[in-house]
Amino acid sequence: MEILHELVFFFTAYGYIAVFLVLVACGFGLPIPEDITLIAGGVICGLAAHLLSVHTMLAISLLGVLVGDGAMFMLGRLVGPRVKTLPLLRRVFTEKIYKKMQDKVHHYGNRILFVSRFLPGLRAPIFITAGISRKVPYWKFLLMDGSAALISVPIWVYAGYYFAHDLDSLIHWVKKSEHFVIGGVIAFVVLWLIISLIKKYRKSAD
16 A cells, blocks of 8 residues: 555654645545545654654544535535535536435435545535535534544554554555445444434324
């Protein structure tokens, strides 16, 4: 996984600020996997524990993730549907994608904001669409996104920290864990749908 080595080299040179800026850029759709970025942040703490604190790195990583995600949400809130015409977004946030994300946000409600944190390809479009809808208060967005980030971010940062001196094992673990993450998200969605159907059935029965 060459990108992990490149990020470790880059972060080693520039430290916390580099991790923060890359994570914010990931929120804007930078084609760098967020999980690999978080792992690389943990790795440099493991390699230079006397200089960098993994707990500080975790706090900075959470901040970077929330700032990047929040920027996408507020961009949708402030610019509205015209966001599709912005030069940096019009190729990845097309009318077709916008309508598809509208359906998801309308169908699943606020809870889709929690799930989308684990779905890199859909994360930014869903956050932008939720902002455009103006139906989600900013505090609720932060609550849903932040709750999911408190699960995912520590896992990746501490994994990088504890496996810093054995990157081969780390890369093997990351590849295996991706399947578990996807499986977990699918299981969560299925359970969520079952509970929703049960609630609708009970309401109609009453």
